[in-house]
Amino acid sequence: MTEEAVLFGRTKSLVGIITDPPQAKRNTELAAFILLNAGIVHRVGPHRLFVKMARHLASMGFVVLRFDHSGIGDSNVREDKLPFEASAISETQEAMNCLSRMRDSKRFVLFGLCSGTLTSFRTACGDLRVVGAVLLNALLKSPETISASTVSYVIDRKIARSYVHSKVFHVQSWLKFLTGEADYRKILRVLYSRISSVFFARKQIGGADNQVVADLRGLFDRGVSLFFIFSEGTGVLEYFRLKLEDAIEKLNPGKWNVEIIRETDHTFTLLRHQEELLQVVGRWASQTLLNCHRQRA
Amino acid sequence: MKDLPRLTQVDIEPFYFGPSATRLFGCYQAPLPGRRRSCGVVLCYPMGHEYIAGHRAYRQLAFRLSQAGFPVLRFDFYGCGDSAGDSGHGHVSRWLEDIATAVAEIRKKTDVAKLCLVGLRLGGSLAMMAGDQRNDIDGIALWDPVVDGKSYIQELISAHQEMLRQYYVQGEAIWTEEEMTEILGFPLTELMLAELSEVNLLAIRSKPANRILVIKSNREAVWNRLREHLHSLTIPCEFQQVPGPQIWKEDMNRVLVPSPILDALVSWLSGVYR
Numbered sequence: 001m002t003e004e005a006v007l008f009g010r011t012k013s014l015v016g017i018i019t020d021p022p023q024a025k026r027n028t029e030l031a032a033f034i035l036l037n038a039g040i041v042h043r044v045g046p047h048r049l050f051v052k053m054a055r056h057l058a059s060m061g062f063v064v065l066r067f068d069h070s071g072i073g074d075s076n077v078r079e080d081k082l083p084f085e086a087s088a089i090s091e092t093q094e095a096m097n098c099l100s101r102m103r104d105s106k107r108f109v110l111f112g113l114c115s116g117t118l119t120s121f122r123t124a125c126g127d128l129r130v131v132g133a134v135l136l137n138a139l140l141k142s143p144e145t146i147s148a149s150t151v152s153y154v155i156d157r158k159i160a161r162s163y164v165h166s167k168v169f170h171v172q173s174w175l176k177f178l179t180g181e182a183d184y185r186k187i188l189r190v191l192y193s194r195i196s197s198v199f200f201a202r203k204q205i206g207g208a209d210n211q212v213v214a215d216l217r218g219l220f221d222r223g224v225s226l227f228f229i230f231s232e233g234t235g236v237l238e239y240f241r242l243k244l245e246d247a248i249e250k251l252n253p254g255k256w257n258v259e260i261i262r263e264t265d266h267t268f269t270l271l272r273h274q275e276e277l278l279q280v281v282g283r284w285a286s287q288t289l290l291n292c293h294r295q296r297a
Numbered sequence: 298m299k300d301l302p303r304l305t306q307v308d309i310e311p312f313y314f315g316p317s318a319t320r321l322f323g324c325y326q327a328p329l330p331g332r333r334r335s336c337g338v339v340l341c342y343p344m345g346h347e348y349i350a351g352h353r354a355y356r357q358l359a360f361r362l363s364q365a366g367f368p369v370l371r372f373d374f375y376g377c378g379d380s381a382g383d384s385g386h387g388h389v390s391r392w393l394e395d396i397a398t399a400v401a402e403i404r405k406k407t408d409v410a411k412l413c414l415v416g417l418r419l420g421g422s423l424a425m426m427a428g429d430q431r432n433d434i435d436g437i438a439l440w441d442p443v444v445d446g447k448s449y450i451q452e453l454i455s456a457h458q459e460m461l462r463q464y465y466v467q468g469e470a471i472w473t474e475e476e477m478t479e480i481l482g483f484p485l486t487e488l489m490l491a492e493l494s495e496v497n498l499l500a501i502r503s504k505p506a507n508r509i510l511v512i513k514s515n516r517e518a519v520w521n522r523l524r525e526h527l528h529s530l531t532i533p534c535e536f537q538q539v540p541g542p543q544i545w546k547e548d549m550n551r552v553l554v555p556s557p558i559l560d561a562l563v564s565w566l567s568g569v570y571r
Contacts (some may be wrong), residue, residue: 003324003379005311017313017379019323040552042352044378046549047482051379074309074324074356105491233464267549270483 001058007066008098012277013076016067017043019054027274031106031131032290033057033094035066036088038267042073045113049274053111056278060285063103067095069119076247085142089126090118096129107131109225109289111281114130114236114266116143118191124224132225137266138213140212140244146279149237157238194223196254210249220252227284229256229277233268257284299534302542306481308363314372314396320497322379323372323399325406326359329421336435336570337409340398341373341420342428343539344387345453345483347545348377351417354554356543358415361563367570369406372399389492396427404471404472411435414506414568419443422496436569437506438562441543444519446496453480456546509534510565512558516542537561 004018020026035050037043043066044051054064068075069084069170078087092110099105103117110120117138124130139146226248230237234253237260248256259280264273305439310325328334340349340355359369373380374395376387414424421442428434443449457480458514479485499522509532513520520536527534541555 003313003320003381005379007309007311007315013309015324040353041349041549043350046349047346048349048378049482052384060324074308095363182484263464267482269460269464271479271482271484274482281316287517 001017003057006065006067006098009075009091009094011071011076011079011281012173014067014070014094015043015074016065016095016098017054018099019058019062019064021058021101022062025059026063026101026174027061027293028104028106028196029108030061030063030293032063032065032099032103033109033111034092034099035064036110036112036119037067037072038094038113039067039115040072040241043068046074047256047269047274049113049268049277052274052278053281056109056282057285058107060187060282062109062165062285063099065095065106067091071082077113085118085122089123092119093127096127100283109285112132112138113137118225122216128222130224133285134227134229134292136229136277137231137234138228139236139239140215141209146239154235154242155173157242158235161238188217201238210244213251217251218250218278220255227281227288228256229280230258230260231264231268231273236266257288259284308360314402316396318381319375320381320396321372321375321390321395323370323402324359325403325499326363326369326371327407328366328368329364332364332398333368334366334567334570335409335524336411336413336450337370337403338362338367338405338413338415339396339403340369341396341399341416341424342373342377342439343416343418343420343545344374344377346456346481346549348373349549350547351420351544352378352561354417357554358559358562361559362566365563365567367566368403368409369407370399370403370545372402383484385486385489388486388488389426389496392423393427393430396423397431399425402429411510411570415440415562415569417441419449419493419496422446425498425501425505425509426496429501429503434506436508436510436566438510438512438565439474440512440558440562441454441514441545442498442511442523443496444523446493449496450490450493451487456500457481457538472559498523500532502528504532506532508532508569509538510562512539512561513537514539514555514558535565539563 001022002020006016006018008014038046050066054234054267057064069088070078105274108130110124111119111134113136120133121140124133129220173258261273261276268274308326313320313322321440343351355371358372362369374387374392376382376384412434415438416424416435418439421439424437428437456536460481509527524536537560539561541558542553544553547553
């Protein structure tokens with residue numbers, strides 16, 4: 001496995017690292033991975049997670065490019081004042097062009113965490129070269145376009161679930177409860193407020209947005225493989241369950257993938273969760289991309 | 298905080314250097330044409346989560362220094378950032394070798410008479426230790442350096458425990474001090490732990506550089522001890538109190554660039570190396 005620093009893009013000012021597989025595993029017919037910035041963290045990713053991911057995927061035979069969007073990490077700020085939503089897509093396409101030129105890659109899988117999922121999703125919708133996307137904690141729309149009532153509802157559900165998880169299944173909590181040491185009034189208050197909000201507000205929240213459903217349908221019609229991964233302890237997972245899960249299942253029954261990493265946070269901080277993520281993505285890549293490639297061959 | 302200068306020039310050269318088995322990633326920034334100074338600057342990053350939090354400030358600092366006429370190399374230590382190696386394979390003595398490699402690299406890139414090392418937190422401590430091992434570093438600028446490795450480890454442990462307290466599920470005995478193997482998403486090996494606990498800037502006995510700047514963003518008592526120690530070594534040193542956020546403690550999605558501190562560093566270097 002080797003790594004090479006590259007400057008690419010219209011003004012050669014986007015900084016990226018290409019991780020190549022070992023010589024014996026190189027195959028230009030395989031889809032290449034592109035790892036997109038998670039928020040404003042530069043291309044190494046939170047806790048250097050993207051470096052590990054790139055090396056893991058390269059060891060399996062995939063070419064991987066991780067890069068900084070303009071204004072993030074080492075890449076220069078754009079001069080054209082293009083909004084980030086548009087420039088991020090354009091720069092992801094420039095990353096694909098870079099790998100086409102430098103590694104002869106023809107098909108791509110986009111990998112995003114948090115804000116990187118939206119860029120992955122929107123680029124995939126508009127570029128036929130994208131054959132797959134790994135979406136970690138994806139909303140599939142800008143957070144600022146989500147209504148306050150939905151956010152509030154999602155947070156309530158998250159807290160309720162966390163409460164159930166951390167208290168109801170813990171021996172210490174039950175011991176306290178049974179021996180009279182618990183604050184019963186507090187427990188009742190929390191349960192009432194959470195449960196009532198969960199039951200009474202759900203109808204008002206509604207299902208998935210029409211545009212998101214249409215975009216998803218377009219991707220599934222093209223045969224794009226989507227792999228959703230969520231951290232258990234996040235509101236994004238609650239949002240997914242509430243707004244997207246049923247819609248996706250209706251669109252493409254049984255032919256999409258979702259994985260939940262238990263007891264982890266938004267950026268997979270603990271090492272065992274990082275390792276689990278590597279394994280989960282590696283398994284999906286093997287089953288979806290390597291096996292498909294072998295069957296085609 | 299002042300408006301940050303826009304980074305509009307295509308002036309970064311990202312590249313790998315050093316021995317093939319332990320290649321290091323670096324970004325070289327050439328000085329602004331017509332303003333070239335005779336001193337090269339090597340920026341030494343802090344470690345772990347502090348590296349992530351400090352990256353943007355380092356990028357800005359490198360830009361400002363290159364605008365002021367300094368050739369600048371900022372590089373990732375072994376097992377850190379884009380450099381080779383797993384995160385658990387880096388350790389202090391390895392990182393000191395990396396500074397030597399980076400110093401040799403900037404000398405290859407640019408013909409400078411003098412060299413200066415700049416570092417935040419552990420990056421600053423490593424700069425001092427590297428200077429202590431060699432005699433060709435003219436200046437060292439430290440930004441809130443780690444003075445005592447043992448206190449640094451305790452700080453890291455506290456930060457990790459605080460993170461766990463806010464974790465989604467607070468597992469029972471998920472982590473104890475005896476089983477300390479990770480800090481905020483990065484491995485902490487026995488070798489790292491042993492070498493970090495040996496870091497002590499008050500134990501330096503030779504002259505790491507001809508001049509030293511210490512930027513401190515807080516009023517901790519340890520600065521007085523460091524000042525006395527450096528004076529006892531007869532090193533011309535300047536201590537500047539520059540209020541600013543402790544960027545290494547910030548959440549990774551709230552990356553800060555403390556302009557007054559960067560200004561102070563650039564101003565000191567520009568004043569010394571005209």
